[in-house]
Amino acid sequence: MEHVFFCTGHELKIPNIIESKGLYIYDEQGKGYMDLESGVWCTSLGHNNSEINGIIKKQIYSLTHTGFCYSNEILENSSKSILNVAGFKNGKSVFLCSGSEAIEISIQMAKHLTEKRVSMTLHDSYLGAYSSIIDKSKNWYLLNWEPCNNCTKIEKCDQSCEVLQKIPKDTSEFIFEPGSSSGFVRFPPKALISNIVQIVRNNGGKIVANEVTTGIGRTGKWFGYQHYDIDPDFIAVGKGIGNGYPVSIALINKSTARELEKKPFHYSQSHQNDPLGASIVYGVIQYIEEKKLIPKAENRGLLLLKQLESLVDNEIITEVRGRGLMFILDIKNEEITNFLYNGLIERGYIVGNRGSSLRIDPPLIISEAEIDTFVNALKKIKSSI
Structure with missing residues (x-):
């Protein structure tokens, strides 16, 4: 090597x-x-996996890559399938190549809609490999939830908590990684997350569930956020959805998709919404459900x-x-x-x-x-x- x-x-x-x-x-x-x-x-x-390999072979002999002005119906079928298991009926999805991309586009859409400048996540989150989310020295707020580990009132956590009162009012989006904690597997308290979500939403911000490592059954549910009482606006899906093939998805709930229709958002890259990746996603979901x-x-x-x-x-x-x-x-x-x-x-x-x-x-x-x-x-x- x-x-x-x-x-x-x-x-x-x-x-x-x-x-x-x-x-x-x-x-x-x-x-x-x-x-x-x-x-x-x-x-x-x-x-x-022989079943997923079969899907790959079939799609390769049909169409693997599309341009900006033509597509393939597998995109629609796959989109409906992943939106259904996420509980995002009548939402929309964007197929990409990596979890980092799914998080990046979700952040861009959130900022586009809210016109706010600050991104927020928990202090021990890992969000991807892009410099925009590695360098958190500017326009980021990292909420340190370590004090919550020893809080005797955590089950009855409310917004009077000192940790919560520090959340910036100009937070564009809260990006929640539900349990991986940069690979060290820590689970923030439900009450804490519920309050964070409510505060950010009340201030006009969006919620992004980072499911790159916690999604697709990894935590015993389709998505890790389903262990919490929250409904995200975006879900970043990666890792297991392609079973090794580089495909990721940004999911957008119905109401946020409607906002984007009224306030058009533009983002393009060469392998956006490719049929090969979408066909694999569809097959992975079917396999998981059938088995x-x-x-x-x-x-x-x-x-x-x-x-x-x-x-x-x-x-x-x-x-x-x-x-x-x-x-x-x-x-x-x-x-x-x-x-x-x-x-x-x-x-x-x-x-x-x-x-x-x-x-x-x-x-x-x-x-x-x-x-x-x-x-x-x-x-x-x-x-x-």
């Missing part, structure tokens, strides 16, 4: 994977690895969470947090984290190494037997420390 520039900050552990199927990838020696990161949390239906993977993700997630929690000993694993099939294991120190991480890879299990934590995001198709084998392997490695 001398000519490939790797700049993600992650160490390349297995340089030549040549086959994949379901939860598993295989190197050139034929060694199999259970991929409990789902790629970069993208392959929600598993690697090399009933959302309730399975919830049930198997509860099983895995219980098993992981049994490993907490405050000496090696200090805390486990999870919802659906999204988990983090906080580890006592980075040395122990690396020992567990490398031990799992040696035994054929891939998880995410977050320095002080291990991240686990298995495909929605994971079985109870596969959960058991992984947890048993982790127990053995842990017991050898």
Whole structure:
């Protein structure tokens, strides 16, 4: 790999994977690895899914890319399908290529409609790779919700709270990442989020649900925001909706779509509303619904969470947090984290190494037997420390 520039900050552990199927990838020696990161949390239906591959092949031989003045009916069918599962009946959608793009266009539309200047998110959110959302030194307000963790009144949180009173009145949009917290899996209190949404809305701002990592069944519901009592104006969808293919979507609810009709908004890029990506989205949604993977993700997630929690000993694993099939294991120190991480890879299990934590995001198709084998392997490695 001398000519490939790797700049993600992650160490390349297995340089030549040549086959994949379901939860598993295989190197050139034929060694199999259970991929409990789902790629970069993208392959929600598993690697090399034959049904999704069939959809890709069919669309490739029809039409893969469109221009600005012609399209294909799969866009309408796919749009109605994703809007339906999101509860955005009669809304609209824009198909793009990455989660960062879906968030970016949602922010642009919000600012266009509200004519306000400040974007707001929680202090530990990750919103994407664009400089416009990485550099938060100007026209951003980061709400630090850490004090809420120890607040004795959080269940009865109201707008008199000092944290809430600091929200700028000229907030254009509140971008809510419901639980990923930059990959460290923290779940803000429902009462806090409800109050933030109400304040921003009362001031004329919009609500954007950032579902790039928490959507498509990852949290045991179609979208992570559905664990909260809120109704967003926009939903940014990415990762699992393409099962590894680079497609994302910005969803717009009905009332906001009507606003955009009255106040036209322009945004264009070469692969906007491509039929290939839209056909994959349609197929992924059908597959999830036919296989009933959302309730399975919830049930198997509860099983895995219980098993992981049994490993907490405050000496090696200090805390486990999870919802659906999204988990983090906080580890006592980075040395122990690396020992567990490398031990799992040696035994054929891939998880995410977050320095002080291990991240686990298995495909929605994971079985109870596969959960058991992984947890048993982790127990053995842990017991050898």
